[in-house]
Amino acid sequence: MSPDGVAGCIEAPSPVAPARGQREVFCGLTGIVWLHRKMQDAFFLVVGSRTCAHLIQSAAGVMIFAEPRFATAIMDERDLAGLADAHDELDRVVAALLARRPQIRLLFLVGSCPSEVIKLDLSRAAQRLSRTHAPDVRVLAYSGSGIETTFTQGEDACLAAMVPGLAREDAQDALLVVGALPDIVEAQFARLFEALDIGPVRFLPPRASRELPGVGPGTRMLLAQPFLAETARLLQARGAMRIAAPFPFGAQGTSAWLRAAAASFGVADARVDAVIGPAHARAVAALARHREALSGKRIFFFPDSQLEIPLARFVARELGMIPVEIGTPYVHRAHMEPELALLPPDARVVEAGDVEAQLDRVRAARPDLTVCGLGLANPLEAEGLATKWSIELLFSPVHGYEQAADLAGLFARALARRAMLRV
Amino acid sequence: MQLSMWTYEGPPHIGAMRVATAMRGLHYVLHAPQGDTYADLLFTMIERAPTRPPVSYTSFQARDLGGDTAELFKDAVRVAYARFRPEAMLVGASCTAELLQDDPGGLARTLGLPVPVVGVELPAYQKKENWGAAETFYRLVRGFAAARVPPPGTVRARNAVPSCNILGPTALGFRHRDDLAEIRRLLARLGIEVRVVAPLGARPGDLARLGEADFNVVLYPEIAETAAGWLQRAFGQPCTKTVPIGVGATRDFIAEVAGLAGITDIASDIDEQCRLSWYARSVDSTYLTGKRVFIFADATHAIAAARVAADELGFRIVGLGTYSREQARAVREAAARHGVEALITDDYLEVEAAITAVQPELVLGTQMERHIAKRLGLACAVISAPAHVQDFPARTAPQMGFEGANVLFDAWVHPLMMGLEEHLLAMFRDDFEFGAAAAPSHLGAAVAAPVPAAPAWHEAATRELSKIPFFVRTKARRNAELYAIERGVGEVTVETLYEAKAHYAR
Numbered sequence: 001m002s003p004d005g006v007a008g009c010i011e012a013p014s015p016v017a018p019a020r021g022q023r024e025v026f027c028g029l030t031g032i033v034w035l036h037r038k039m040q041d042a043f044f045l046v047v048g049s050r051t052c053a054h055l056i057q058s059a060a061g062v063m064i065f066a067e068p069r070f071a072t073a074i075m076d077e078r079d080l081a082g083l084a085d086a087h088d089e090l091d092r093v094v095a096a097l098l099a100r101r102p103q104i105r106l107l108f109l110v111g112s113c114p115s116e117v118i119k120l121d122l123s124r125a126a127q128r129l130s131r132t133h134a135p136d137v138r139v140l141a142y143s144g145s146g147i148e149t150t151f152t153q154g155e156d157a158c159l160a161a162m163v164p165g166l167a168r169e170d171a172q173d174a175l176l177v178v179g180a181l182p183d184i185v186e187a188q189f190a191r192l193f194e195a196l197d198i199g200p201v202r203f204l205p206p207r208a209s210r211e212l213p214g215v216g217p218g219t220r221m222l223l224a225q226p227f228l229a230e231t232a233r234l235l236q237a238r239g240a241m242r243i244a245a246p247f248p249f250g251a252q253g254t255s256a257w258l259r260a261a262a263a264s265f266g267v268a269d270a271r272v273d274a275v276i277g278p279a280h281a282r283a284v285a286a287l288a289r290h291r292e293a294l295s296g297k298r299i300f301f302f303p304d305s306q307l308e309i310p311l312a313r314f315v316a317r318e319l320g321m322i323p324v325e326i327g328t329p330y331v332h333r334a335h336m337e338p339e340l341a342l343l344p345p346d347a348r349v350v351e352a353g354d355v356e357a358q359l360d361r362v363r364a365a366r367p368d369l370t371v372c373g374l375g376l377a378n379p380l381e382a383e384g385l386a387t388k389w390s391i392e393l394l395f396s397p398v399h400g401y402e403q404a405a406d407l408a409g410l411f412a413r414a415l416a417r418r419a420m421l422r423v
Numbered sequence: 424m425q426l427s428m429w430t431y432e433g434p435p436h437i438g439a440m441r442v443a444t445a446m447r448g449l450h451y452v453l454h455a456p457q458g459d460t461y462a463d464l465l466f467t468m469i470e471r472a473p474t475r476p477p478v479s480y481t482s483f484q485a486r487d488l489g490g491d492t493a494e495l496f497k498d499a500v501r502v503a504y505a506r507f508r509p510e511a512m513l514v515g516a517s518c519t520a521e522l523l524q525d526d527p528g529g530l531a532r533t534l535g536l537p538v539p540v541v542g543v544e545l546p547a548y549q550k551k552e553n554w555g556a557a558e559t560f561y562r563l564v565r566g567f568a569a570a571r572v573p574p575p576g577t578v579r580a581r582n583a584v585p586s587c588n589i590l591g592p593t594a595l596g597f598r599h600r601d602d603l604a605e606i607r608r609l610l611a612r613l614g615i616e617v618r619v620v621a622p623l624g625a626r627p628g629d630l631a632r633l634g635e636a637d638f639n640v641v642l643y644p645e646i647a648e649t650a651a652g653w654l655q656r657a658f659g660q661p662c663t664k665t666v667p668i669g670v671g672a673t674r675d676f677i678a679e680v681a682g683l684a685g686i687t688d689i690a691s692d693i694d695e696q697c698r699l700s701w702y703a704r705s706v707d708s709t710y711l712t713g714k715r716v717f718i719f720a721d722a723t724h725a726i727a728a729a730r731v732a733a734d735e736l737g738f739r740i741v742g743l744g745t746y747s748r749e750q751a752r753a754v755r756e757a758a759a760r761h762g763v764e765a766l767i768t769d770d771y772l773e774v775e776a777a778i779t780a781v782q783p784e785l786v787l788g789t790q791m792e793r794h795i796a797k798r799l800g801l802a803c804a805v806i807s808a809p810a811h812v813q814d815f816p817a818r819t820a821p822q823m824g825f826e827g828a829n830v831l832f833d834a835w836v837h838p839l840m841m842g843l844e845e846h847l848l849a850m851f852r853d854d855f856e857f858g859a860a861a862a863p864s865h866l867g868a869a870v871a872a873p874v875p876a877a878p879a880w881h882e883a884a885t886r887e888l889s890k891i892p893f894f895v896r897t898k899a900r901r902n903a904e905l906y907a908i909e910r911g912v913g914e915v916t917v918e919t920l921y922e923a924k925a926h927y928a929r
Contacts, residue, residue: 021502023482027458047424049518049547054433055461067772071428077548079424080522089424097426113456113519116485146458147485147519184890191917279921286925356506375463375475382473402921405928 013340013347015331021354024375025304025329027146028154029110030059034394035158036069038180041105041208044070045097046144047090047122048112059391069104071097075114086120087128094129094139104137106209108158111143138165138209150329150352152227152305152394155180159204162212163234166204169214173265175201176213176240178232179225182397183207189224189248189400192258195275198265204231215240222261224248224399226339227306229332246338248399249307249407250314251283256338279401286405287318290412295320297415300367302376303327303352304390311371311393311407313342319408323347324365327358369414388414431746431769431789431809435545435555436517437462442559442646444476444594445622448510449563452500454492454520454527457482469812470595479503483520493525500531504538511539511627513563518547539627541566553645553721554749556593560622561649567630572657579637579659585684586616586636590651590662591643592623597724597808598822599623600815602642605824606667610640612693613677615684634658638683642666642823644723645747668727670699670735670828697825699832703736710845711836717742717783719766719774719792720807722750724822726757728787728806731831733761741781742766744774771795785839790814802838806831878907881916888920902927 029052032044046052053072073093078084090109098104107129109122122141129139142161144154159178175198177189186203193201202213217239223232226247236242245260246253255276262272299321301308308328315321326349331340340349350358355376362370362385370380370387377387388411398407436453443451444466453459460480466472481499483492500514514527528542543562545555589606592599603623610617618636619629633639639654639662641647651662661683667676674694681689694700702708716738718728722745732738743758744766745751751767758765766777775795778786786796786803790811796803805814806822820834821827840848880888884903891899903915906923 020498021482022460022480022499023457024460024463025457026461027456029458030461050427050430050432050434050551051436051459051518051547053427053430054437055458057429058433058465059461068428071426072430074425074427075548076425077546080548084424086424093424093426113458114522117488117519117522145485146456147483147488150457184887187887187890278918282922282925286928289928356502373464374468375460376467378467378471378473379475402924405925409928 013343013345013349015328015349015351018350018352019354019357021356023150023352024302024355024373025352026059026151026373027055027113028144028149028151028157029056029112029146030151031144031154031158032056032070032110033059034180035155035205039106039205039207039209040069041103041210042069042108043097043101043104043106044108044110045094046070046072046110046112047115047120048072048075048110049114050074052112052114067101080118086118087125090125091129091132094133098133098137107133107137107139108161109139109141110154110158111141111145113145113147116143116145116147140165150306152225152307153329155225156228156230159228159231160234162205163215163231163238166212166238167214169216169219171200171214171216172218173199174214174216174219175199175261175265176204176215176219176221176235177201178204178221178223178228178235180205181224181399185397185399185403188402192275192279193261196258196262196265196267196272198261198267220261220264222257223335225307226310226332226335229330229335232335244334244338246313246342247310249310250318250404251280251287251401252318253310253314254283254399254401254404255280260338276401283401283404284318287408290405290408291319293412293415294408296322297368298322298324298365299411300324300362300365300370301326301328302355302358302362302370302372302390303329303350304371304373305394306330306332307390307393308371309336309339309343309349312347313339314407315411316344316347317342318404319411321369321411324367325350325358325361327351327353369411371411386414386418427770429771429791431771431791432552433462433465433809434518434547435550435552435558436515436547437465438552438555438557438646439513439515439543439545439559440466440476440478441552441556441593441595442563442622443478443513444472445592445596446477446563446625446627448626448628449477449513450503450507450509450511451476451478451513451515452496452503452527452531453478453480453515453517454483454496454499454523454525455480455517456484456519459517459519465595469810470815471812472594476594477507477509479507481520483523488523492520492523493530496520496525496527497530497534500534500536500540504536509538511541511567512536513541513543513559515543515545515559516547521545521547539566553747556646557649560590560593560646561653563627564621564630564633564650565653567627568633568654568657571631571634573634573659577659581685582616582635582637584616585614585686586618587638587640587680587684588619588621588633588636589617589640589642590621591641591647592620593643593646594623595808595810596623596643596646597721597810597814598820599643601819601821602823602827604819605821605826606640606642609667609673609677609693609824610680612690613681613684613686615680615686634660636660638662638680640680645721645750666723666727667823668724668827669731669831670694670697670825672727672730673697673824673828694825697828699735699825699828702832708737708836711839712737714738714785714839715741715781715783716785716787717778717781717792718806719744719746719778719786719788721745722747722754724807725754728831729757729761731828732787732835735828736832736835738785741783742777744768744777785835787835802840804834804838806834876908877904878912879914881914884915884917884920887917899924 126141
């Protein structure tokens with residue numbers, strides 16, 4: 001085992017294929033909730049139904065504290081009956097929106113289930129609107145529809161939509177970190193890469209659309225999130241080379257992720273040890289208290305965000321928890337290979353599937369902690385199962401060394417609270 | 424195509440879910456893609472329901488579209504029946520499935536299930552949540568009660584004990600749970616028997632016997648009016664028109680139900696719980712006189728609030744509006760009575776502009792108006808759906824009946840400044856403690872107490888600190904400084920910041 005605690009390859013568990021039935025997951029539109037905060041000059045316009053609008057405002061429990069940077073162009077009967085040309089209507093809505101919000105530089109037209117079903121071509125609309133509103137505003141399109149995307153795949157689709165427009169990067173040895181990260185985490189990683197003398201380092205998505213990174217054959221990319229299949233594919237098509245690594249959750253995950261980058265850039269081991277050593281040790285120390293509380297506890301993941309496999313690896317290896325079942329919407333074999341190798345060999349990985357069957361299994365297994373969506377959490381609590389809402393894992397800073405204990409704390413708090421209550 | 428930043432009402436199938444979830448023994452199969460399951464959390468998180476709503480979704484995907492989505496729907500109905508064994512099933516489509524035109528009602532009927540199946544078509548591109556609830560409730564009532572409709576011309580015989588049904592309360596309704604308890608109590612005091620409450624708590628079989636009661640109490644017209652209208656036509660069953668919100672409306676309601684029930688002898692102390700009347704007349708309430716109030720809510724609550732505000736608290740209405748377009752006429756009439764023009768819109772930005780323009784002293788609205796009022800620094804009380812987790816208080820807090828009126832008094836008056844306090848502020852407005860920047864005096868200086876001999880901050884550390892979310896920033900700063908002092912570190916660096924974080928995490 002290496003000093004960071006990551007062992008060599010163990011025989012990977014092989015995922016169980018999905019079963020038909022009801023899927024209790026969000027659609028890709030949900031990603032807008034964090035993406036619009038990350039990219040401050042971007043606006044997300046969902047072209048959809050009242051359901052889409054209601055989903056976004058309900059899913060995150062979002063109340064609007066100011067005029068938001070997302071909205072829904074709600075299609076009505078006239079659009080569907082062909083009485084109004086949907087493209088003309090969209091042009092009108094976009095013009096009104098841009099007039100109202102002159103600070104918008106990047107507008108995403110986000111496809112939804114109804115817009116996909118009526119085959120409204122938003123890519124074409126985006127090209128047309130880009131021409132109309134150039135040079136002030138660039139318009140891109142992606143689909144966040146529930147018939148095509150699950151929850152975090154919305155971010156993948158959004159980032160993928162940006163790839164064709166990225167400038168050509170000619171620099172050799174540029175590092176591109178892919179996946180929306182909270183600003184503070186981005187800053188931490190940037191400092192670590194700088195200390196490792198890796199760079200220039202760019203992030204996708206950036207905070208402002210004018211800071212979009214370039215990409216080219218000299219680019220190496222490091223995925224910060226496990227759900228970016230399409231974005232990675234397109235970046236690879238632009239010449240970028242993917243650095244295979246586990247994802248930066250927990251001390252070990254973060255070290256393995258950084259070491260993979262360092263190895264790719266030929267940084268000497270001694271230097272890597274010196275740079276990451278103190279932060280790694282600090283994270284391990286901060287995790288100790290949570291490890292005490294969580295070690296030996298059985299954990300069950302409902303499929304939700306595609307973070308499940310890296311998180312299961314983290315809680316198993318660094319907190320001593322026992323993953324009973326690791327449900328995940330989809331397993332990208334290539335991206336997950338380093339993670340699967342680090343899971344306990346008897347871990348059960350289940351792709352998507354039927355929520356009723358999952359409920360039967362969780363009731364039979366009676367784990368100590370169940371990670372699930374908001375629709376299931378209170379009902380399972382009422383059945384006596386401790387739960388952790390999975391959406392919080394997306395909405396709080398959990399990557400990297402300094403957040404490792406915070407991440408563990410999300411799991412520990414659910415159990416600590418139950419232990420405290422005497423009502 | 425309409426640009427919407429936020430919506431007061433969900434799509435119509437959410438209304439259907441509110442009805443289905445309120446009932447017992449009913450299961451709703453919704454032809455819908457996977458993302459539509461978000462609706463479950465409205466019930467489990469906002470209302471804190473300890474069980475999942477009785478709803479199954481077909482979760483069709485893009486790859487199913489070329490194939491047989493109708494077969495997928497039929498499978499889902501079969502599976503849901505086998506698993507949940509409901510007494511009846513409700514079937515329908517959400518916005519996306521509506522485009523597929525699979526006809527859920529027709530498909531479900533071909534399955535030959537051993538229980539009744541009610542199909543409900545809710546045009547998602549025209550209608551909204553409340554309409555969906557009303558239509559679903561009407562379809563269910565009609566579906567189960569139609570077989571017992573008497574032949575035309577049948578004269579209704581009055582029951583020995585006067586009886587009614589209570590129609591309208593649903594899951595995820597604004598204070599429906601508490602209103603129902605209050606109105607049940609009031610009806611019991613009047614000696615009126617409640618036969619069926621629906622949809623909340625009703626089983627499909629209960630809907631079949633709705634025609635037995637002498638009349639219907641319509642608590643929430645947005646939801647129950649359509650069904651009550653049909654019951655009136657089919658069974659000759661009259662229904663109430665008064666919504667008992669406020670003292671006056673509660674008295675009118677009592678008179679109305681007494682008339683319908685043939686009761687002439689009403690106990691003189693029927694209003695013994697009522698405190699609002701006296702509180703409003705007590706001298707300390709003088710300061711409420713003419714307070715300028717802006718009201719925006721669903722139609723029922725907006726109209727009722729205007730009456731309470733004007734007649735029972737002595738406020739002046741400076742704005743009245745609703746997002747319920749279906750009931751716009753009634754709101755316009757009420758607005759005219761109060762001398763204002765009604766605001767009919769479902770765009771909260773228009774509501775915000777209207778509030779900003781009139782600068783009221785009190786806003787009575789939905790959770791959205793609460794946010795608007797907060798931004799504008801105005802007092803606010805929430806009087807209407809869309810329901811928010813705060814609208815399901817642990818205590819009983821009805822809006823209806825005499826106790827409901829008491830709740831309204833508290834909820835609307837407490838956000839306002841008390842009379843003498845207001846005078847002092849006006850007389851001594853130059854007092855430094857009245858300034859906008861002053862910290863509350865009772866919190867003293869403790870809030871901002873700096874760490875003694877705090878070490879200097881490295882520039883990079885200050886930058887890093889600024890990236891920490893504002894609500895934990897003060898704590899992070901303090902922890903870092905204490906940690907630095909403890910370790911004898913002269914300067915707080917980024918490393919110190921994170922060393923401290925890890926240290927205090929232990």
